[in-house]
Amino acid sequence: MLNEKVHKLLNEQINKEFYSAYLYLDFSNYFKARGLDGFANWYMIQAMEERDHAMLFYTYLQNENMPVSLEAIAKPDKKLDSDMAVLEAGLEHEKYVTSLINDIYGAAYDVRDFRTMQFLDWFVKEQGEEETNANDLISKMELFGSDAKGLYMLNQELGARIYTAPSLVL
Ligand code: FEO
Secondary structure (H helix, E strand, O other): OHHHHHHHHHHHHHHHHHHHHHHHHHHHHHHHOOOOOHHHHHHHHHHHHHHHHHHHHHHHHHHHHOOOOOOOOOOOOOOOOOOHHHHHHHHHHHHHHHHHHHHHHHHHHHOOOHHHHHHHHHHHHHHEEEEEHHHHHHHHHHHHHOOHHHHHHHHHHHHHOOOOOOOOOO
16 A cells, blocks of 8 residues: 555656656657657657656556546647757656656655655656756767767767667556
8 A cells, every 4th residue: 555645646757757758759850850760769668658657657557546537738848949949858857857766755755655765766767768868969969969970970970779678667
């Protein structure tokens, strides 16, 4: 039996992660329309990872015999008016998600819910990686993005990203 607040936050996180998937699909769609298929691929895989994150929260609640309540997913709301704006919106969003994970962790800590804390440990590490990836993309874009050849090479690099299932299995 999970604490009421911990349960509520975990359930809300399912929605936040699906929203993240939706947001990155929007980013992928932006780059597809720009003709930058490599960037589109990178964000498509990002969207798949976010769906996986949502399913991990979903499965965790089910495994704990706690009710799951699926809410409406909001429309992606970031203003995508330049390549760099998209990349920066990604970093801003990951920082926000990190704060959400920290809030759930804090709520679990307050009630000595060690199992939920252990479950969340994977997400704490994952958020570190997600922020690093988003930062790296911005740095590469700053370095190479203003030159057509550089942008082409970066697009090729991002096109090589392949999907891997999450290392956390419930
Ligand atoms: Fe599910 Fe990008 O955090």
